[in-house]
Amino acid sequence: MILLRIALRNIAATKVRTLIIGLLITFGTMLVVVGGSLLSTLDRSMARSIIGSVSGHLQIYDSGARDALEFFSPPTGTPDLGQIADFPKVKAMLEALPEVDSVIPMGSDFAMVFSGNIMDVKIAELAQAIEKGDRERAKTLAEHVRKNIKLLQESLKGLDGFVNLDFNREEREEDLANLATAASDAFWADFLDAPAEKVVFLENKIARLAMDAKMLFLRYIGTDTEAFRKNFELFEVVKGQMIPPGKRGFLFSEFIYERQVKNQVAMRLDFIKENLDSGRKIKEDPKVASRIQQNMRQYKEILYQMDARQTEQLCARLREFLSVDEKEPEKLLEQFLDMNDENFSARYQFFYDEIAPLIVLYQVRIGDVLTIQSYTRSGSATAVNVPVYGTFRFRGMEKSALAGVYSLMDMMTYRDLYGYMSPDRRAENEALKAEKGVKYIPRSEAEDSMFGSDEGGEEAAPSADSEQGPTSEVAAPPAESGSERPSTALDEFADVDMSEGGQRYGAELLNRVYPQSEIDSGVVTNAAVRLADGVDLEVGRAAVEKVLKEAGLPLNVVDWRQASGLVGQFLGVVWIVLFSAILIIFLVALVIINNSMVMATLDRTREIGTMRAIGAQRSYVLKMFLIESTVLGVGFGILGTLLGSMLIVFLGRVGIPAVSDELYFLFAGSHLYPVLLPGHLITAFVVVFVVSLASTLYPARLAARIQPVKAMGKED
Amino acid sequence: MSDVVVLSNVSKEYPLGKLVVPALKEVSLSIGAGEFVSIAGPSGSGKTTLLNLVGCVDTPTSGAVIVDGLDTARLSERDLTRLRLEKLGFIFQSFNLIAVLDTFQNVEFPLLLQGKQSRKERREVVSELLERVGLDKHHHHRPNELSGGQRQRVAIARALVTRPRIVLADEPTANLDTGTGGAIIDLMKSINETQGTTFIFSTHDARVMKHADRVIRLEDGRIVSSGDIAPNGAAGSRPELSVQEGPAPYLAGE
Numbered sequence A: 001m002i003l004l005r006i007a008l009r010n011i012a013a014t015k016v017r018t019l020i021i022g023l024l025i026t027f028g029t030m031l032v033v034v035g036g037s038l039l040s041t042l043d044r045s046m047a048r049s050i051i052g053s054v055s056g057h058l059q060i061y062d063s064g065a066r067d068a069l070e071f072f073s074p075p076t077g078t079p080d081l082g083q084i085a086d087f088p089k090v091k092a093m094l095e096a097l098p099e100v101d102s103v104i105p106m107g108s109d110f111a112m113v114f115s116g117n118i119m120d121v122k123i124a125e126l127a128q129a130i131e132k133g134d135r136e137r138a139k140t141l142a143e144h145v146r147k148n149i150k151l152l153q154e155s156l157k158g159l160d161g162f163v164n165l166d167f168n169r170e171e172r173e174e175d176l177a178n179l180a181t182a183a184s185d186a187f188w189a190d191f192l193d194a195p196a197e198k199v200v201f202l203e204n205k206i207a208r209l210a211m212d213a214k215m216l217f218l219r220y221i222g223t224d225t226e227a228f229r230k231n232f233e234l235f236e237v238v239k240g241q242m243i244p245p246g247k248r249g250f251l252f253s254e255f256i257y258e259r260q261v262k263n264q265v266a267m268r269l270d271f272i273k274e275n276l277d278s279g280r281k282i283k284e285d286p287k288v289a290s291r292i293q294q295n296m297r298q299y300k301e302i303l304y305q306m307d308a309r310q311t312e313q314l315c316a317r318l319r320e321f322l323s324v325d326e327k328e329p330e331k332l333l334e335q336f337l338d339m340n341d342e343n344f345s346a347r348y349q350f351f352y353d354e355i356a357p358l359i360v361l362y363q364v365r366i367g368d369v370l371t372i373q374s375y376t377r378s379g380s381a382t383a384v385n386v387p388v389y390g391t392f393r394f395r396g397m398e399k400s401a402l403a404g405v406y407s408l409m410d411m412m413t414y415r416d417l418y419g420y421m422s423p424d425r426r427a428e429n430e431a432l433k434a435e436k437g438v439k440y441i442p443r444s445e446a447e448d449s450m451f452g453s454d455e456g457g458e459e460a461a462p463s464a465d466s467e468q469g470p471t472s473e474v475a476a477p478p479a480e481s482g483s484e485r486p487s488t489a490l491d492e493f494a495d496v497d498m499s500e501g502g503q504r505y506g507a508e509l510l511n512r513v514y515p516q517s518e519i520d521s522g523v524v525t526n527a528a529v530r531l532a533d534g535v536d537l538e539v540g541r542a543a544v545e546k547v548l549k550e551a552g553l554p555l556n557v558v559d560w561r562q563a564s565g566l567v568g569q570f571l572g573v574v575w576i577v578l579f580s581a582i583l584i585i586f587l588v589a590l591v592i593i594n595n596s597m598v599m600a601t602l603d604r605t606r607e608i609g610t611m612r613a614i615g616a617q618r619s620y621v622l623k624m625f626l627i628e629s630t631v632l633g634v635g636f637g638i639l640g641t642l643l644g645s646m647l648i649v650f651l652g653r654v655g656i657p658a659v660s661d662e663l664y665f666l667f668a669g670s671h672l673y674p675v676l677l678p679g680h681l682i683t684a685f686v687v688v689f690v691v692s693l694a695s696t697l698y699p700a701r702l703a704a705r706i707q708p709v710k711a712m713g714k715e716d
Numbered sequence B: 001m002s003d004v005v006v007l008s009n010v011s012k013e014y015p016l017g018k019l020v021v022p023a024l025k026e027v028s029l030s031i032g033a034g035e036f037v038s039i040a041g042p043s044g045s046g047k048t049t050l051l052n053l054v055g056c057v058d059t060p061t062s063g064a065v066i067v068d069g070l071d072t073a074r075l076s077e078r079d080l081t082r083l084r085l086e087k088l089g090f091i092f093q094s095f096n097l098i099a100v101l102d103t104f105q106n107v108e109f110p111l112l113l114q115g116k117q118s119r120k121e122r123r124e125v126v127s128e129l130l131e132r133v134g135l136d137k138h139h140h141h142r143p144n145e146l147s148g149g150q151r152q153r154v155a156i157a158r159a160l161v162t163r164p165r166i167v168l169a170d171e172p173t174a175n176l177d178t179g180t181g182g183a184i185i186d187l188m189k190s191i192n193e194t195q196g197t198t199f200i201f202s203t204h205d206a207r208v209m210k211h212a213d214r215v216i217r218l219e220d221g222r223i224v225s226s227g228d229i230a231p232n233g234a235a236g237s238r239p240e241l242s243v244q245e246g247p248a249p250y251l252a253g254e
Helices: A002-013 A015-055 A087-095 A118-132 A135-162 A166-183 A185-189 A195-209 A225-231 A254-261 A264-277 A286-297 A299-303 A308-322 A329-337 A344-358 A411-418 A423-436 A443-450 A455-460 A502-509 A516-521 A537-550 A566-603 A605-614 A618-654 A661-667 A678-704 B047-054 B077-087 B103-114 B119-132 B148-160 B178-195
Strands: A058-062 A100-114 A215-223 A235-240 A250-253 A369-375 A381-394 A406-410 A526-531 A555-559 B003-016 B019-032 B036-040 B062-067 B088-091 B166-170 B198-203 B214-219 B222-225
Touching: A002 A015, A002 A618, A002 B103, A015 A381, A015 A526, A015 A566, A015 A618, A015 A661, A015 A678, A058 A537, A087 A100, A087 A516, A087 A526, A087 A537, A100 A225, A100 A411, A100 A537, A118 A135, A118 A195, A135 A166, A135 A195, A135 A308, A166 A185, A166 A195, A215 A225, A215 A254, A215 A411, A225 A406, A235 A254, A250 A254, A254 A264, A254 A381, A264 A286, A264 A299, A264 A344, A286 A299, A286 A329, A299 A329, A308 A329, A308 A344, A369 A411, A381 A406, A381 A411, A406 A411, A411 A516, A526 A537, A537 A555, A566 A605, A566 A618, A566 A661, A566 A678, A605 A618, A605 B077, A605 B088, A605 B103, A618 A678, B003 B047, B003 B198, B019 B047, B019 B062, B019 B198, B019 B222, B036 B047, B036 B178, B047 B062, B047 B166, B047 B198, B077 B088, B077 B103, B088 B148, B103 B119, B103 B148, B119 B148, B148 B166, B148 B178, B178 B198
Parallel strands: A215 A406, A250 A381, B036 B198, B036 B214, B088 B166, B166 B198
Antiparallel strands: A058 A526, A058 A555, A100 A215, A100 A369, A100 A526, A235 A381, A250 A406, A369 A381, B003 B019, B003 B062, B214 B222
């Protein structure tokens, strides 16, 4: 009691020292509490993001794999993960464990997809109108196509002045000649009376010259889509529908769909709206303003898609909306797109109400059959048709680019793209061989071999019930979109092994329902393991490793942190930084406390000598010093803990906003709500206690050794 | 009368660089219970050393120091500390109060070290003593709020609070003016008379010395005169005698 009193008095008596030590300790404990709570919360939210989206708690893959599994590292090519031998057995074995909830087969890869260009779309619409006998519509569309051909002709001629590519000069000259033909009056004069051949000509010779086709770079995960839907609780379908169980199908990541597949003008408007919604102003934010500028230059992108009637209709509406007399569609649209903070929301509404229905808003529509081009493990190019059923996202991470990086496809399609011979593919190849014999067609001759001289081959292709050439899809679109659009991208890649089998491949397979056994039994490169509720990650991991080891299966088991790649390791780095900062602060505190206590010992030599003379034992002096620094440490430790806790509770209320896409993913949503964990409070306390004790040991021993004689004699 | 302090052939040497400086040389001495003894002598004569040895805060190079029947050479440091706490009281030249404690707490401090008494008992003892030394209105003054004389009275109260057998005072009046010093010695003397506490104090002030029952004179580490042992209770009658310089002529007379 008296010791405490002495300690308190001494602390109060040396204000500057107390203040410095106090600040250090307060700051140090605050850092422990705040940093620890933030990181723990971040760890949880990241776990939620990563476990709940693609990785599951654990991932297993071939231990002989040449590459490590890293979901969220920048793509550097298809990682070689080997394959899980006898996946059905592994799955059965692991799912028998009480710790494991389910095992979901996976594989990730990337591919390029060329979305169709507007010419394709319009020609297809034209062909459709002709087929249905709708002459009126066909006439309008024909005019539109013709107008666009003229535009194309002009732009290609313009280009000619700049580039002089001798090596394909012939090809280019032929292209220009074809364009001239297609633009000529003669071509169109009797178009509607004898359209069939001309439509084929437009599709084969002209459409590919239009350069507004976009290349999409897609990363995707091939998986048992049904198991994926059931096990990743953050997964939800946004547009369209889920891939029906057992069927082939593709789901776009909503993020990619909205930002890459969407019409550029619309996409920019969305971007601006999002920014204005979060309080920014066009006037003040150059990033937003630049989008307005870009849109004003891109009016062609919209006009190009409209036929004369639609253009006229839109112009009338725009004149009314803008209350101007302008006649020129280009100028009208440019005026319309010149938006500012005041008129933005009205014009945004107008765009989606009046303009969007007239244009192709998404270059790949839900219900289209997408042709995905990829390189197999062996390096050969392959292409696969797969219907787009819709888009999906991970709940709470809608805005995260990282969460949206992967699109989803069924396991069978994935295997085809990855280049393993599925039974389907083998059967198809056999059938092809029997029918045609294997034939390698170099790219340069592909067009000819398909469309030019070899008309017979085309006719011979089975189930050619569409006039749109062998490259178009025939399967009924899965979503009832009603539009019989041609495959958007096939033309570019038809030269490989899709050449003749495409039709059969699409027609037959896209409607097939695969049994679970077939989904599981092919190649699986990696698999997600979802642990049962409440099972500790390490416990689950140990159980899984044990079973795999006992069965002698050479598989790597990694947790979600490792599996997520750089993102998961990011947190580890932050932990290290925090630890170092705390370590440094407390080391400094330790040195300063130690120093000031040694000084205090010297200052108080006479006082301590007096105490010793009066009858205080050494241990008493020792205690006096330890109590003094403990009071100092614990006192300011409590202050720091309190301040830190208050900060965390406050942040937990208001949330820390995710200011960038990366943070969005790490926070598993728009805000991070840090939670105060008792563990960190205890840690902070223990650290402070240990540091104050450790820093006083030496000075306290020094003090205890002061001889009582020091009290005697005159004061110095 | 039993002796509370006995020194036999006590020598004390201090190392000073490569030299050894003798502070006390073959000193033998005994002090009886209830004596009021002054140790006199010029600076460097060994007064403080003698007091330190008696006060068990220093150990002799040779010879035996026996305090209250205990040979200090045979006691551990822990036991010596205990001996100081239980049997001895200290009054310092520079008062040596604990700066961060107030008057009451300073006096209470040794009792807290002993830890024998209840809060209430301590309160009574301390209050009584403070009244006795005339500081009953200064319980909550900190040392720096007190005058020199007041501080020394706090120190006296502190030295007495454990009811020690012997109180040692090293130049208790050296830092005080003459009047205050006289008052302090009067206070010590009256306590000596009423409670029978043995006082041993060093001084080189003749006016202080005259209050002593006996004056032990030191020169160059040797006792040049060990004064007189007063007949029981008659101390008050001969203070003027002990003021005498040099070997006392009364030695033969007693």
